Amino acid sequence: MSTTTTTVITEAPVAVSLPTTLTQADEPKVEELKTDAAISALSTGGYEFPGIPKIDDPYKKRQWQLEHMAGAFRVFARKGFTEGTSGHISVRDPVDPNTFWINPLGKHFGMLKASDMVQIDEEGRVIGGNKTAVNAAGFMIHSAVHKARPDINAACHTHSPAGKAWSAFGRPLDIINQDSCNFYGIQAVYKAFGGVVLGAEEGVRIAEALGPKGKAIILQNHGLLTAGSTVDEAAYLFTCMERTCEVQLMVESAGLPKKLIGDEEARFTSSVNADAETLYTEFQPDFEYEIWKSNGELSKGGY
Template sequence: MSPSADLPTPPLSSCTKVESKQASKTPLQLISQGTPLPSIPTFLSFASHRAAILSHMAGAFRVFARKGFTEGMSGHISVRDPEYPHLFWTNPLARHFALLRASDMILLDYDGKVVGGNTSRPANGAGFLIHSALHKAREDVNAACHCHGKAGKAWSAFGKKLEMINQDICYMYGEAQGVYEDFGGIVFEEEEGRKLARALGEKGKGLVLKNHGLLTVGGTVDEAAYLYTLMERSAEVQLMVEAAAANGLKKIIVDDEAAEYTFRMASDPETLYWEFQPDLEYEVELMGNVFDDFDEEKALFCS
């Protein structure tokens, strides 16, 4: 027997106990004091799943409109079809975000052919090249958002990542955020879309597109939409901080340990899904669920 074999096991420190308690819970459970929020919804059929995600997609556009992310015909969201993963839904060109309904969405294949949904209007050609490249490159990317919001466009002129200057932007810590530096005008070439997907990388959640704006992705349209609102607001805050720093105030960056911990505890798919629900519920309360009108029988799936 070794000399130390009969020594008592030292008690767990309070810090160890806290870490052990955290390890047994998901981030969503940790943020819920009491009965935790439920997980991301699951569905009994592809039809019910499709109707739900298109409703949330239309709701996301309504939220974006209320937050002022519109700019002419610019801006698009895509959502991968739950039954046919090589197809994705997107919005019609030149229809205001605040007017969009689930029934307005267009179903495209990777060749750009309209294969279902709304056939009365075209999709955004540049948006198709961007979103098809993202969906092809990353199987985990079920949704992507890109708009021309004011703050995002302003910050994109610097061609830099958003800095970890507050708790919220730590949701985009490390590899979660990238910069696309090869702006060459409106995206009309497939290679441009592929380069953009490469800039996002294998773990990216959001991109600053130099001289262009912002782009986010997620496992749900709710996650991608929330991250877009987060990046747009964070760009606005960063510009305010930069203005204050230019007048002599010292800017303090969140240290890596704290930023990584915040990312790990808050930037998971379930938490990010729920981060978007307050804005979505507010939109429903103000306007009614008028955007939830998808009819599976009128989906017009083409052969």
């Protein structure tokens, strides 16, 4: 059974805790695990469940992303992640990848539609979509993440209750149940709190702490941030991470010894459950529920 290592960068003001990712020696085993996962998919009755659609037209893909982005906000509203004007989701623009879309400042998550989203450039200037103000701290964080990680197309950050509570410990989540395995090898901790993120340097440090492979980061004394190749993936990781924080707080309060999941079992579970396609699929029930509730304000997006 392999071991988990933790890398800590001690130079102020950033410290990162990131479990080791899969090594080259692990690749044959991972391919075997993926084959096993594909075989288990036969339990769907032989029918393929639709995954991430392939959309060649970047303008159609833009609209598709904005619809899913609005749906993600409404899911967050239903789950209680709103806190005044705090919180933001960003999505890289497929037409001009050096720009991204973000939510308008001061509008409740539960009211957002695709047409409400604001397109901004790398300097924070509004260049398209809804011409209105955006959250300055949100821009600083999200622009740095998008610049640092071309593989990331979406990022989510809110001041969710359990995420704020767990962030006070400045430590990663333990791998103590099946859902927490989604964060095996992809979670980090940013161990500096510089107040409201209004300086570009703080955003850059957060992006550095996320690292080259991370998709989930605990911002000490602040909250959670997740990322993904689609807004659906990033949003599902956020809802899962928030609930995982809540569960871990329950476990910690019991005061009993914990049984951690072994590295081999965690790696296997992550390889089956935490790929981009599966995480996208995990978000669809919540998204479709919001479409059903929206009285026509939301859709899946045309493609």
